[in-house]
Amino acid sequence: MQYLEALLLQIKLAHPLQSQGLRLNLLAYPIELYSTSKRVLEILDDYFGDLAETIQSGSSQGQVPKIHIYQVSEAESFIQHYPWEDWQREAGKTGRKDAIYDIEHLGQPVRFLQKVKTGMLFLQPMPNQHTLHAASFGDAEKHPNQIVNFILTQYLNHHLRNGWLLAHTSGMQLDGVGITFAGLSGGGKSTLMLHLLAQEAHQSRFISNDRLLLQQEGNSILMRGIPKQPRINPGTIVHNPKLHPLLSAREREEFLQMDSEELRYLEQKFDADVDRLFGAGCFLQEAKLDMLVILNWQLDPNLPTELNEVDIRQRKDLISAVMKTPGPFYADNEGFLKNGTLPEMDAYLQLLQNCRVMELSGHIDFDAAQHLVLQAVETQPL
Numbered sequence: 001m002q003y004l005e006a007l008l009l010q011i012k013l014a015h016p017l018q019s020q021g022l023r024l025n026l027l028a029y030p031i032e033l034y035s036t037s038k039r040v041l042e043i044l045d046d047y048f049g050d051l052a053e054t055i056q057s058g059s060s061q062g063q064v065p066k067i068h069i070y071q072v073s074e075a076e077s078f079i080q081h082y083p084w085e086d087w088q089r090e091a092g093k094t095g096r097k098d099a100i101y102d103i104e105h106l107g108q109p110v111r112f113l114q115k116v117k118t119g120m121l122f123l124q125p126m127p128n129q130h131t132l133h134a135a136s137f138g139d140a141e142k143h144p145n146q147i148v149n150f151i152l153t154q155y156l157n158h159h160l161r162n163g164w165l166l167a168h169t170s171g172m173q174l175d176g177v178g179i180t181f182a183g184l185s186g187g188g189k190s191t192l193m194l195h196l197l198a199q200e201a202h203q204s205r206f207i208s209n210d211r212l213l214l215q216q217e218g219n220s221i222l223m224r225g226i227p228k229q230p231r232i233n234p235g236t237i238v239h240n241p242k243l244h245p246l247l248s249a250r251e252r253e254e255f256l257q258m259d260s261e262e263l264r265y266l267e268q269k270f271d272a273d274v275d276r277l278f279g280a281g282c283f284l285q286e287a288k289l290d291m292l293v294i295l296n297w298q299l300d301p302n303l304p305t306e307l308n309e310v311d312i313r314q315r316k317d318l319i320s321a322v323m324k325t326p327g328p329f330y331a332d333n334e335g336f337l338k339n340g341t342l343p344e345m346d347a348y349l350q351l352l353q354n355c356r357v358m359e360l361s362g363h364i365d366f367d368a369a370q371h372l373v374l375q376a377v378e379t380q381p382l
Contacts, residue, residue, distance in 0.1 A: 007078055011137065015072050023055045023064075024048055024151070027224060027285050029158045031151060032064050035140070037071035043144045044151075049275065051227060065154060068135040069147060075121035075137040079114050087113075087328045088340045100328050102336060106131055111336050113328055118143050122150055124329045124336075127161060145231070145271075152226050153329045156211065159224065160326055161333075164213040165351055166343075168324035169292075170230075171207035171223050172197060177377045178223060178287040180212055182321040183295030188364065191236040192295070195370050197278050198242040202374070205284035206230075206274040211324060214289065214351060221289040221355055231269040238263070239366075242277050246270045261299075290380055291356045293373060294318045303362040307372035312349060312357045319348055356380065 021034040022041055034057060035041050045052045060066075084099035096116045103110050110132065111124045120138040125131075134154060140147050160166060169180040170193045181189035190209055197204045208225030215222050234255040237243040244252060247270075255263060274282045296318060297305065312319060323343040330337040358376060360369055 007074060011070055011072055011074055015070055017057070017068060019057050021055050021057060022048075022052050023060070024051050025053065026051065026155050026227065029155050030064055031154060032060055032066045033069065033151065034066065035069035035071065037069070037141055040069055040071060040140045040144065040147065043141070044147065047144070047148060047229070047271075048227065049273075063130060065158075066133045067151060067154065068133050069140050070135065070137045071140050072137050073139075075114075076119060078112075078121060078137070079119065082112075084114060085339065090325065098328055100339070108132070109331070109335055111328065111331070115143075115146055118146065120146050122329070124331070126331050126335075127157070127333065148228060150329070152228055153327065156213065156226060157326065157330050159213045159215075160330060164215045164224070165347055166324045166326055167212045167214050167223075167322050167348075168210070169212045169322060170209050171212045171225055171287075171289075173205040173207065173284060173287045174199075174373075174377050175202050175204075177291060177380045178207075178289045179291045179293060179373070179377070180223060180289060181293050181295065182318075184321055187295045187297075187321075188366065189295055190230055190232055191240075192293075192366060192369055192373070194230065194232070194236060194240055194243065194272070195366055196373060197274070197282070198240055199370070199374070204278075204282075205287070206278065206282050207284050207287060216351060217288075219354070221351065222286060223289040224286040225284070227283070227285065229274065230272045232272055233264075233266055234268055234270070235263045235266060237270060237272075243272060245277065246272060289355060291358060291376065292322070292352060293358045293360055293376075294321050295360045296321070297361050297364045300363055305360070305362040305365040305368040305372070307358050307360050307369070307376060310357050310359045312352050312355075315357075315359070316345065316349070318357075318359065319345055319352075322352070323348055 015036040017034045021032055024031045082101045084101050087098040087100055099114050101112045108126050108129055113122045120143055123135040169182040170189045171180045172193050181193055183189045209230035211226045213224040237246050238252050238255050325343055
């Protein structure tokens with residue numbers, strides 16, 4: 001413990017925070033960001049766009065949550081000093097990604113998390129305590145996406161502590177109908193949503209790409225997005241003209257020359273700024289949820305692509321595609337989430353029992369899927 005306190009003090013003295021910071025005006029949970037690196041703040045300001053505003057240190061009113069971002073190398077010393085426990089990954093995921101180390105600081109539990117591949121280190125305090133701020137240590141300029149994820153995790157955790165459910169889904173509004181798409185990783189939920197966003201004959205808004213917050217509101221379900229730009233693979237980009245600006249003509253041609261299966265599973269991520277690619281005002285922070293579409297299809301050209309309504313209570317095999325664990329940063333007033341904790345199926349079934357649920361099955365065909373979803377939207381009672 002003495003080593004930890006000495007290290008934190010050393011970092012704060014050697015690397016003072018900039019006097020200016022950023023305030024993110026997120027729904028129901030504004031967050032203030034301060035960093036030792038002006039460049040990091042510039043990157044985050046550009047990323048969050050209209051949601052961000054520049055502020056002076058000490059200008060906030062009330063207990064606004066704060067995140068301190070230290071552009072430092074001392075994280076390596078901390079990581080080597082303590083034993084770490086690998087965080088269990090979800091079914092189907094392999095390889096080491098996150099490792100945790102839990103301690104107490106001034107009588108309060110604190111969780112440290114290291115990103116195994118990048119060496120980034122994150123400090124997560126318990127909720128509703130102000131002696132220690134959430135913080136990151138490492139090369140944030142090189143890995144800004146991990147900082148974005150950490151910021152948005154604070155936003156997500158606040159909602160989960162207030163009764164919201166986390167869904168592993170993308171979300172959009174299409175001709176006034178709120179739709180969320182679920183499917184196993186790589187199943188195409190983001191690709192399908194982005195194809196529908198590109199339908200210029202229809203009014204569409206982007207809400208969320210991979211994680212969505214859901215809550216009962218009267219007889220309806222409210223969905224609230226995580227304001228994160230979609231991170232997509234080249235296979236999604238090359239077949240969607242609206243996304244072509246993300247690649248040079250030469251890069252697109254090189255990807256198109258690849259085998260379709262190889263391209264489909266190529267892990268090379270690009271950030272898609274929806275307001276810049278699909279038009280200003282495309283992003284919508286929340287909307288009513290009307291329809292859940294679960295992608296349960298496969299690469300078999302002999303099967304017809306179909307979209308059929310299902311009773312989710314009778315098709316519990318599909319609900320796993322919707323459920324999502326809060327992850328290692330989550331804590332409630334009782335403590336941090338334990339390693340290996342799974343989400344509760346009954347909570348999702350109860351929330352979705354009055355939602356229209358559709359199963360997209362058969363052959364993976366995005367053109368056919370768009371047509372089927374648009375047909376379903378036309379028959380959706382508003």
